[in-house]
Amino acid sequence: MRRKFIAACMLAACIGMVSCDDTTNTLGGSLIDNGDKLSIKADTFSVASETMLAGSVIARSETGYLGKMIDPETKSTVTGNLMSQFHILSNFQLPAKDSIMSRDANNEIIADSCDIRLYFTTYYGDSLSQMKLTAHELTKPVEEGKVYYSDFDPEAEGYVRPAEQGGIAEKRSFTLTDFTEADNIRNKKNYNRNIIIRLNNSYKDKNGVTYNNYGTYLLRKYQENPSTFKNQYHFLHDICPGFYFKIDGGAGAMAQIQVAQLNIYFKNKQDGKVSAISTNFVSTEEVLQLTNFSNDNTLLQQLANEPEHTYLKTPAGLFTKLSLPVSEIMEGHENNSINSAKIILYRENNKTTSKYQFDIPQNVVMLPVDSLQSFFKNNRLPDNKTSFLAAYNNATNGYVFNNISGIINLFAYNKTMPNWGKVVIVPVELRTVSQGSGNGNKTIITKVSHNMGLTSTKLLGNTSTGKNIQISIIYSKFNGR
Known part of the structure; x- marks a missing residue:
């Protein structure tokens, strides 16, 4: 032995x-x-x-993808559509109502504007390729604790709020090199490339209440019940379930989305001065970000x-x-x-x-x-x-x-x-x-x-x-x- x-x-x-x-x-x-x-x-x-x-594979990538590319070698096409939710910190708070200077004719607080920015550092293809997308509001959040596959389609599964019911369906033409932003902004050393979707049109919530834009909806919902903005579950289920970004046209570029950021802009009085404030609702690893791929x-x-x-x-x-x-x-x-x-x-x-x-x-x-x-x-x-x-x-x-x-x-x-x-x-x-x-x-x-x-x-x-x-x-x- x-x-x-x-x-x-x-x-x-x-x-x-x-x-x-x-x-x-x-x-x-x-x-x-x-x-x-x-x-x-x-x-x-x-x-x-x-x-x-x-076929469909389990989707657990921490990176989101948005765009459409044609493989030069095989001529096959692949499209990536992104679903993203937003994360709220437990200590989140907005300024007191009296300190918000942006008001409508009835002296109610409003947001001057609102947008979603999809930040990326890496992309495939030509950054000048013309693309089209639609940002769809979700009617309910995609829940944690489930296995999702690469062909998961929020539209087909009933997660998208129909436009005829007031759901956001904001269309946008874009290139990954965004010439709609001023040169002095894009040329800054700390500038991060992003795709901007502006949510400044009139918005009707699920209760039939109309707001001048989506940012105003968020501001007023916070004033009604600040606690819903400090609890992730309630924020997703009662305020903002998330958005689905779907490619509608164009080909030649696809971005690897690292962060989706929802911003509200309004005037806030501080120390007797009026300044612009941006409030961020950022997608992180704590919330779902799924890419729906089609080949x-x-x-x-x-x-x-x-x-x-x-x-x-x-x-x-x-x-x-x-x-x-x-x-x-x-x-x-x-x-x-x-x-x-x-x-x-x-x-x-x-x-x-x-x-x-x-x-x-x-x-x-x-x-x-x-x-x-x-x-x-x-x-x-x-x-x-x-x-x-x-x-x-x-x-x-x-x-x-x-x-x-x-x-x-x-x-x-x-x-x-x-x-x-x-x-x-x-x-x-x-x-x-x-x-x-x-x-x-x-x-x-x-x-x-x-x-x-x-x-x-x-x-x-x-x-x-x-x-x-x-x-x-x-x-x-x-x-x-």
């Missing part, structure tokens, strides 16, 4: 020296005596692949049918499915241990010259097809047993999975799985934290979610022989006396 333990400890060093069967048949004898020989064998097998439509599924299916390669495309676009040759791998090796199973997925370089081509997915996970939904629904992390993470490797121009032996063993001893032998490659976003300092610093993955950014790449494969994808297996076995 002691000799077996020593041999097992040295196995990792052996694996690095293994190249083919011709050099491994007698390797065990060089480690221990002939009483208990450790034999090591290596073999390679072809892996079949195909493209599968992702050209007809074109996606055509891409999935193409031979000689497969695709990875996000958001909610295309995954690559592999059929692992488990029966071939295990044939004649039923009593062996699989110590290593390495697979490399090589890219086919993008041949387009457009400066707006989509990014290469930087991180992907491999997991059994049958675990696809549960992995993301249950917020699991790659465990290097039945789910594996790989980063794009520029040197190999692909994704290297150094050892997926756990998945091979899973299939070898559980043949009742509906999608037996099949794994899926899924582009993901990672949330990480740093622990420790100096040489002891480590990056820890705390969350893995579907990649909702615009990425696309082709992978070699999807041939009748599977020659473009191979899996390298290393077996070991103790030959007892």
Whole structure:
């Protein structure tokens, strides 16, 4: 037993020296005596692949997306429509009614103006592309504690307040470079790009009361009951459920929305002076922000049918499915241990010259097809047993999975799985934290979610022989006396 333990400890060093069967048949004898020989064998097998439509995926990205883009490589389109709510701090307060100087003919307080600003730092495409959107008022908030998918549509699900009932449906043409703002504002160092939706038209609330604009509605509701503005639940359910920003026209740009901000502007008297005040209701991680994505599924299916390669495309676009040759791998090796199973997925370089081509997915996970939904629904992390993470490797121009032996063993001893032998490659976003300092610093993955950014790449494969994808297996076995 002691000799077996020593041999097992040295196995990792052996694996690095293994190249083919011709050099491994007698390797065990060089480690221990002939009483208990450790034999090591290596073999390679072809892996079949195909493209599968992702369909709707669980949407847990902390970034919102708004816009419409056409992939220069595949000509497929993707549209992102954003739903956002607003967060209220527990100590929120507005100035006393008597200090608000903005008044109407009846001496009632009013807001001079009101707007929503969608702030972004990163975007895809051409910032001068002309786009159109409509800002829809929600009739009820999207509740926490539920799983939402990338195709969640607030309109179809009855969350949008109809315009004929007084709901806001503010239309806006825009470019990501906003020329409606003065140059001296846009040229400031601390200027943050944003899409402005002005809510200055007459507004009728659910009780049939009319206000000169949405900001006045908020001001007066606060004066009626300030406590509703200090409780997030009551603010969402009684005052402002949120807004849905839907792309109505144009293509060529998509912004990654970091913050949605609702502003009220009014004159406030302080120390005998009159000044403009902006009150902010900001979207944060504490409230929901969901993107509804729509793809050209007809074109996606055509891409999935193409031979000689497969695709990875996000958001909610295309995954690559592999059929692992488990029966071939295990044939004649039923009593062996699989110590290593390495697979490399090589890219086919993008041949387009457009400066707006989509990014290469930087991180992907491999997991059994049958675990696809549960992995993301249950917020699991790659465990290097039945789910594996790989980063794009520029040197190999692909994704290297150094050892997926756990998945091979899973299939070898559980043949009742509906999608037996099949794994899926899924582009993901990672949330990480740093622990420790100096040489002891480590990056820890705390969350893995579907990649909702615009990425696309082709992978070699999807041939009748599977020659473009191979899996390298290393077996070991103790030959007892």
